[in-house]
Amino acid sequence: MVSIQQKRTEISSIGEFGLIDRIHSLANFSVDDFSLHDNLVKGISDDAAVFRPTPGKLQLITTDGFVEGIHFDLTFTSMKHLGWKAMVANFSDLAAMGAIPRYATLTISLPKKISVEMVEELYSGAGLACKKYSCLLVGGDTTTSIGTMMLSVAVTGEADERHVRYRDGAHPGEYLCVTGHLGASVAGLKILQREKERFTDAQNAFTFQPNLEPYAAAIEKHLMPKPRLDLSKILTEQVKIGALIDISDGLASEVHHLCVSSNAGAAVYEHSIPVDSMTQKIAAEFSEPPTDYALYGGEDYELLFTVSDQEHEKLDRLTNDVTIIGRMFQRENGIELVRESGEHEALRFGGWDHFKPLEKS
């Protein structure tokens, strides 16, 4: 048990995505004979894996982990919200593939402070999300924990082969579009964190009133996000889009993923990024640029996709919840942010990378 000195690389030095790259090559390396898996359509490298067990509907699987102190703070996240969010983060991955959720498993590790009633609250939130999006909880695992609480959800999905979309389908010349508004989730989180600090500093806990009401919409977007299964259906069934990905880590990071997968460049127009008025108001209170919330905030669970001029015209008649935020270019053009001033700069790659905390400029 005397350990020999071995090479040690800190995970923070290569970041989450660097780590995923290394894992990706190891996972492929472990397979001798891919013919055993000839019904695999898409492995690691997208929002979910896709396989074709029998001709007909494709099956998908995706998973997400949630760690106390990293992804959630139990002082202002109810167990019900936590259960909801853990499920919909996975549903959003399926929406990003043009699929619908079918069956889910939920694994939880519970420290002593968690009571049975709290677990029931968690499941009632997860159940609410399942009910709303027609998924069924079919299994899971419960264990105790000597540290923090953790959740891990896996969801299978189903899709018609003609409708599945990947993040590598973008072509130069296409518009880059997003659904809904961005940045509201992190704006809501900032309010919750501020009020928690005010509570901690308060002289009298019993008379303290957190100031949350005016920010309710942003807080709801943070605690109870809605996956865009509605728009996923329109985008994949009624028009012909290029690439599709969900925005879980912040727009900047997802634009990079989409471009790298598609071997393409892009320009994002800062003035076109849709940020709602409440998020703008909150950003102003914190003296921060609201588009930074959209670009680097994360957890909005909207969709990012590419579409040709012609198909966009069709789409425009079907929904008004889509905004053009940029255009796809050849890879040589790089990935650029065009500031409101007209200046071009490289779009900084960053986002919700847990291993390499974002240094806000």
Added chain:
Amino acid sequence: MVSIQQKRTEISSIGEFGLIDRIHSLANFSVDDFSLHDNLVKGISDDAAVFRPTPGKLQLITTDGFVEGIHFDLTFTSMKHLGWKAMVANFSDLAAMGAIPRYATLTISLPKKISVEMVEELYSGAGLACKKYSCLLVGGDTTTSIGTMMLSVAVTGEADERHVRYRDGAHPGEYLCVTGHLGASVAGLKILQREKERFTDAQNAFTFQPNLEPYAAAIEKHLMPKPRLDLSKILTEQVKIGALIDISDGLASEVHHLCVSSNAGAAVYEHSIPVDSMTQKIAAEFSEPPTDYALYGGEDYELLFTVSDQEHEKLDRLTNDVTIIGRMFQRENGIELVRESGEHEALRFGGWDHFKPLEKS
């Protein structure tokens, strides 16, 4: 943020299985319209969930969580072994259904002490297990952790509809059988824990030699268990068995699960429980009854099943790795352990329940 006093039930007061019962009813409660899920064959209540996306091969999903300090101790578990074990625990759940593993996702939360090389070791162990049992790692999630390390694996499986077996298929009169030997895993763990203590107490860490070599087989059974996909294939394809379940929590607990699901009683003959000579030797060193290791130890990943006299004769010609350990009875007979002395007693329900530590008698 001033919390109102609510009812609080400690999880330890109802145990893991009590918690699962409550979750089960909540999960069913959350569904309005089961017709949306008419391709679900088996939900919560077995080793894996089963569904039929299109006519033909059934699909399965199972998941397991592994928490540092509860399921593994990094002072004597290498990352490679940990990766292996996390995968095969799930493969064993599929073996317990008559299915084979197909696609896996692995979610890990990593505290700062874990380096990139350690993560790579973990994946190489997981990859080794995937390679050996023809599974493909297709996704996952990596996050940081401020507490302990945790892993969560989900695996999809595939089975021919004619071969799937459940834990509720037992009938009175059938033999109760197990594959392989039981108790070796916990015997190996006890040696690892003893040598860790000796190391901690040692005056000189550099000259300390752990005494592991003589116990290698038991230690390997603990660190690198083999799921019984080999026997699962024989049991489900070549003979007609009743109920099938894997032994992950100790024989006693699995016999109870099988009986309750099948609405039956059973008698387990203590003298018939297969315990290998090394496990007997280790139990003797600790002055503990070796059959307690089999009944309450857990993590053996062998299979427990029921079979008629006639089918057992067939089975006997196909393998010599199966032992009759008891017989199924009507529910009214209860679930009994028949001691070597001939005395009958209720088979104490217990096992690897993380929320209610087993008090060894």
